[in-house]
Amino acid sequence: MDFRFTPEQEALRKEFTEFCKEEAKSAPEGWIGGLAAEETDEGWAYHQSVVKKVAAKGWLCLPWPEEYGGKGHGPVEQLIFNEVMAYYRVPAIPFHFMTVAAGIMVYGTEEQKKEWLPKIARAEINWAEGLSEPNAGSDLASLTTTAVADGAHYVINGQKVWTSGAHRADHIFILARTDPNEPRHKGLTFFINKIGPGIEFRPLIFMNGSHFYNETFIDDFRVPRENVVGKVNQGWYVMMAGRNFARANIAFAAGGKRDLEDLIEYCKETQEGGEILAKKALVRHRLVELAIDFEAALKFAYYIAWLQSKGKDIAVEAAACGYYASELNLRLANTAIEIMGLYGTVTRESNWAPLCGKFQDLCQWSSGFTIAGGTTEIRKNIIAWQGLKLPRD
Amino acid sequence: MDFAFTEEQEILRKMARDFLAKEFPKTLVREMEEDPIGFRPDIWKKMAELGWMGLIIPEEYGGSSCGFVDLIVLLEEMGRACLVSPFLSTAICTFLLLDAGSGEQKREWLSKIASGEKVFTLALTEPSASYNASGVSTKAAEDKDGYIINGTKLFVHDAQVADYFLCAARTNLWSPPEEGITVFLVDARSQGIKITPLPTIADDKQNEILFERVTVPKGNMIGELNAGWPAVKKTLDRAAAAKCAEMIGGADWTVENCVAYARERTQFDKPIGSFGIIQHYLAEMWAEIGHARRLVYHAGWLIEQGLPCAKESAMAKARMSEVYRHCTRMGVQIFGGIGTTREHDMGLYYRRARQALPLFGSPDFCRERVACEMGF
Numbered sequence: 086m087d088f089r090f091t092p093e094q095e096a097l098r099k100e101f102t103e104f105c106k107e108e109a110k111s112a113p114e115g116w117i118g119g120l121a122a123e124e125t126d127e128g129w130a131y132h133q134s135v136v137k138k139v140a141a142k143g144w145l146c147l148p149w150p151e152e153y154g155g156k157g158h159g160p161v162e163q164l165i166f167n168e169v170m171a172y173y174r175v176p177a178i179p180f181h182f183m184t185v186a187a188g189i190m191v192y193g194t195e196e197q198k199k200e201w202l203p204k205i206a207r208a209e210i211n212w213a214e215g216l217s218e219p220n221a222g223s224d225l226a227s228l229t230t231t232a233v234a235d236g237a238h239y240v241i242n243g244q245k246v247w248t249s250g251a252h253r254a255d256h257i258f259i260l261a262r263t264d265p266n267e268p269r270h271k272g273l274t275f276f277i278n279k280i281g282p283g284i285e286f287r288p289l290i291f292m293n294g295s296h297f298y299n300e301t302f303i304d305d306f307r308v309p310r311e312n313v314v315g316k317v318n319q320g321w322y323v324m325m326a327g328r329n330f331a332r333a334n335i336a337f338a339a340g341g342k343r344d345l346e347d348l349i350e351y352c353k354e355t356q357e358g359g360e361i362l363a364k365k366a367l368v369r370h371r372l373v374e375l376a377i378d379f380e381a382a383l384k385f386a387y388y389i390a391w392l393q394s395k396g397k398d399i400a401v402e403a404a405a406c407g408y409y410a411s412e413l414n415l416r417l418a419n420t421a422i423e424i425m426g427l428y429g430t431v432t433r434e435s436n437w438a439p440l441c442g443k444f445q446d447l448c449q450w451s452s453g454f455t456i457a458g459g460t461t462e463i464r465k466n467i468i469a470w471q472g473l474k475l476p477r478d
Numbered sequence: 479m480d481f482a483f484t485e486e487q488e489i490l491r492k493m494a495r496d497f498l499a500k501e502f503p504k505t506l507v508r509e510m511e512e513d514p515i516g517f518r519p520d521i522w523k524k525m526a527e528l529g530w531m532g533l534i535i536p537e538e539y540g541g542s543s544c545g546f547v548d549l550i551v552l553l554e555e556m557g558r559a560c561l562v563s564p565f566l567s568t569a570i571c572t573f574l575l576l577d578a579g580s581g582e583q584k585r586e587w588l589s590k591i592a593s594g595e596k597v598f599t600l601a602l603t604e605p606s607a608s609y610n611a612s613g614v615s616t617k618a619a620e621d622k623d624g625y626i627i628n629g630t631k632l633f634v635h636d637a638q639v640a641d642y643f644l645c646a647a648r649t650n651l652w653s654p655p656e657e658g659i660t661v662f663l664v665d666a667r668s669q670g671i672k673i674t675p676l677p678t679i680a681d682d683k684q685n686e687i688l689f690e691r692v693t694v695p696k697g698n699m700i701g702e703l704n705a706g707w708p709a710v711k712k713t714l715d716r717a718a719a720a721k722c723a724e725m726i727g728g729a730d731w732t733v734e735n736c737v738a739y740a741r742e743r744t745q746f747d748k749p750i751g752s753f754g755i756i757q758h759y760l761a762e763m764w765a766e767i768g769h770a771r772r773l774v775y776h777a778g779w780l781i782e783q784g785l786p787c788a789k790e791s792a793m794a795k796a797r798m799s800e801v802y803r804h805c806t807r808m809g810v811q812i813f814g815g816i817g818t819t820r821e822h823d824m825g826l827y828y829r830r831a832r833q834a835l836p837l838f839g840s841p842d843f844c845r846e847r848v849a850c851e852m853g854f
Contacts, residue, residue: 086547087480088779094479161479353854363854373845376852377773377793384772391481405765462754468764469757473737476752 090165097158098165101144105173108135115433115441118174118340120450123250124295132176139170139177140208146186153190153198154206160393164335164386171339179205180250181212185258187327188275192315201277213251213280215259215301216324218244223463225260226270226321230303232261238307239263239276241283245301247457251286252299255279259303264318275320278308293449328459337410337454338382341417344447345375347440348421355439362424371420375413382410401472408464411454418448481775487551494552497528498559504823510562511681517639522563526594530565534572539588546716546782550723550775557727560826562683564597564636566720571598571644573716578661578701578709587642587663600717601631601643601664601687602710609714609839611655611707616689618647618660624695625649625662630688637673637685640666645689650704661706663698664689680833715777715787718795718838722774725802725834728827729767732809735823736760739813756812763805770794770801789851796844799835806831 090098111134113127122132139145147163149155156162170177186205189197204210221228230243241261251257257280264272283306289298315323349372352362362368389402421444422429433442455461469475483491501521510516525531534549535541549569556565568591575587590596606613616629627647637643643664650658664671672688701709737760740751750756773794780787806828810817817824839847 086483086775086779088776090479349852349854369849369854370842370845372854373796373848373852376848377797377845380790380793381769381773381797384776385769387479388481388772391479402768405761405768409765409769462758465758465761465765466754468761473733473757473760473764475737475740475757475760476749478748478752 090161094162094165097162098169101166101169102173104138104142105169105175105177108138108175108177109173112174116174117441117443117446118171118176120295120297122176123180123253123297128176129253135175135177136179136208140206143206145178145182145208146202146206149186149190149202149206153202160390161387164390167335168339168383168386171336172343174340174343179208179211180254181214181258184214184324184327185212185277188258188314188323189277191326192275192319192323196311197314210256211250211254213248213254213257213286213299213301215245215248215257215303217247219246223460226273228260228262228273230259230261231265232259232263232274232276232308234263234310235307237310239274239310239313241276241303241306241308243303245303246289246298248286248299248301249297249457251280251301252288252296257284257301258314259306259308260320260324263320267318270321272318273320274317275314275323276308276312277314278306278312281306283307291449291453293446335383335386335410337407337414338379338386341410341414342379342383344421344443345372345379345417348372348417348424348444349376351439352424357426368424371424375417375420378413378416382406382413385409401468404459404464404467404472407459408455408461411451412461414447414454415451418444418451422448483547483551487548490548491551491555493528494530494555495558497524498555498561502559502561504560504826507560507562507826514675515638516562516681516683517564517636522597523594525563525565526592529592531568531572531594532592534569535576535588535592539584540592541588546719546778547775549720550778553720553723554727554730557724557830558731560728560823560830562681564599564639564683566717566724567599567636567640568597569720570600570713570717571642574600574644574661574709574713575700577712578706583663583700596641597636597639598642598644599634599636599640600713601634601637601645603631603633605630605632607633609843611659611710614646614648614655614659616645616647617651618645618649618662618694620649621693624693624698625660627662627664627689627692627694630686632684632686633676634685634687636683637666637687638675638683642666643687644700646706646710653704656707658704659706659710660703661700661710662694663700664692664694668692668694678833680829682830682833711788714838715791716781718844719774719777719781719787719791721834721837722770722794722798723778725798725831726767726771726774728830729763729770729798729802729805732805732824732827733760733763733767736763736809736812743814750812759808759812763808766801767805770798773797789848792839792844792847792851795839796841796848799831799841799844802831803835 113131121128143156144166146155147158148160151157189201218228232239232241259276260273262272263274283304285302286299288296289300291297352368355362385406389399389406392399425439428439430445431438470477529542532541533544537543572591618625618627645662645664646659648658649660670690670692674686676684676686678684740756741749743750777787777790777794780790809824810828813824816822
């Protein structure tokens with residue numbers, strides 16, 4: 086057992102840290118990181134500028150083979166980068182980056198890899214996600230958007246929802262039903278294409294007033310046959326290729342740890358009834374509980390990266406990591422606004438808002454973290470069914 | 479970065495599991511719980527022959543120079559088996575002797591620990607029930623031949639079978655609490671010692687020890703005069719991490735056995751493990767143990783490397799204590815009525831989880847420690 090990073094990994098961490106510290110300086114005023122990138126034009130411009138620089142350094146795809154623009158590193162190095170980036174709240178990874186890249190890498194043809202992977206690695210593409218539908222959420226395999234072959238194209242019709250970032254995107258990936266006679270996930274195909282005629286987005290405003298999600302209406306959207314990733318009717322597996330990685334996302338643990346540090350600083354500086362918050366037994370208890378949680382979540386994320394570097398299947402551990410860390414962020418946000426009392430709910434437009442109103446914002450966003458990309462319940466099902474081998478019915 | 483146990487450690491684990499399954503079945507656990515002494519010298523001797531007591535003792539003192547992570551492997555298996563034995567008590571004294579003992583003391587005592595000849599226990603806690611230096615009020619006063627100890631120790635594990643106590647006593651009444659404590663090695667058969675059993679939830683052989691004018695030779699001082707507390711504190715960090723390892727073993731047993739039971743127990747014509755609520759209970763238990771385990775292994779690895787571990791050990795103890803308590807609670811719930819009985823094994827773990835919680839620092843105590851280490 087050895088918890089040390091290699092000297093090379095330490096050097097990389099130092100390099101990432103220096104870069105992110107520098108980039109963090111040019112964040113827009115009141116920047117709270119995370120999802121803010123797609124919300125405002127300044128946020129988006131900041132995101133784009135950082136992403137381009139990161140891509141130019143080749144850090145987006147550290148573990149990819151070098152022929153596709155990668156650095157031939159392992160999952161641990163990738164996780165170090167993701168941790169540092171999330172800690173400094175630098176929006177360095179394009180949205181849905183891994184979902185598409187992993188699908189093409191594992192299931193794409195050689196031509197597709199050569200065409201798409203370098204463009205993805207250079208962050209030239211901003212993706213919109215076309216997976217969930219109004220009646221296919223956790224039960225994604227029941228989706229009804231159809232794709233019908235028509236000469237050199239497929240013609241797609243249907244409706245998608247939770248299309249995060251569509252209003253910033255230029256490309257879309259869509260999971261659609263190509264064989265209505267095959268049951269559930271067996272008749273699905275994975276498409277990638279430039280957004281064009283036949284795609285219409287409508288904002289789906291989040292509860293805090295932010296424009297992050299969209300509804301997508303697909304009406305005779307034509308996709309060339311060569312843009313099918315993997316085999317026809319095997320799109321489910323293409324989508325799953327990037328899923329495990331997304332579930333082990335360390336951003337929740339690393340970004341949340343930074344938020345907790347801010348909360349601790351706030352508690353050290355703020356008095357309530359003549360007493361420093363951080364000296365109150367109940368507040369100390371709550372802060373330490375969260376600190377322990379984040380420590381465990383970070384350690385668990387590295388454990389998963391290590392498993393992955395050994396070629397192990399991480400589906401079950403990634404499910405545990407995902408639900409634990411997303412629930413933890415929700416807990417952090419709720420605890421923070423409770424500690425802050427009346428101030429906790431003041432939003433960023435007011436000068437009275439502590440820490441730019443970050444925690445009232447986070448407690449809204451994080452109510453979606455435990456749903457997006459696999460609900461807490463689905464993740465627990467994965468642990469129970471795949472990990473503990475409990476019967477499904 | 480390597481989160482795997484070594485091949486040798488896996489062999490150690492298998493050997494320990496097989497040995498304990500054969501030599502220490504649950505029938506014997508129950509017998510030992512009810513027995514006032516609760517000690518099987520024959521099994522202790524076999525454990526010594528397997529090298530367990532000497533595991534972390536350097537070769538020059540008759541041990542096998544293994545590390546703290548090896549000890550974690552062994553303790554996990556002991557926790558899984560609900561072993562009743564003075565192993566952990568003796569191991570805790572081994573930490574203290576290794577850290578603070580003189581060369582001569584180590585040569586004399588560690589070899590006797592490694593061979594299984596002598597059983598040790600730490601006589602630290604008192605009616606104050608505190609793990610802080612201020613909780614120690616037992617006094618040791620200098621006399622012409624040595625020191626004379628007076629006071630009451632409480633919550634002392636395995637005093638009923640120990641050959642020696644490592645007793646923390648106050649040698650300076652006027653200094654700050656941390657600067658007036660000295661550790662003495664006390665022969666358990668000394669005149670003036672009275673041991674009374676303290677019955678507990680887990681029947682884990684705790685005792686009250688009354689020291690009435692107990693004379694200790696000067697040569698039995700462990701470390702320097704008035705300098706005992708830093709060594710005791712360091713020992714407590716290790717004891718907490720060690721206790722966590724036992725808890726991991728018990729928690730693993732709980733999840734494995736609950737999963738097996740949920741697969742076979744049928745109600746409403748279905749295995750109860752097919753019900754979403756039971757699946758989620760078990761998934762949560764598994765995930766919580768998985769996360770807490772990372773904290774424990776990290777603390778253990780830091781100890782093995784000789785790196786500072788006060789914060790990490792306290793984090794591990796706070797979290798693992800609560801995870802084990804929760805898992806055993808859910809374990810009883812999943813087993814249902816039968817899980818609440820004395821005849822079912824689940825109760826053994828349920829009671830041990832509650833016993834382990836306050837030992838070497840309750841979660842509240844540990845969290846306060848973490849807060850101080852984090853600078854607030």
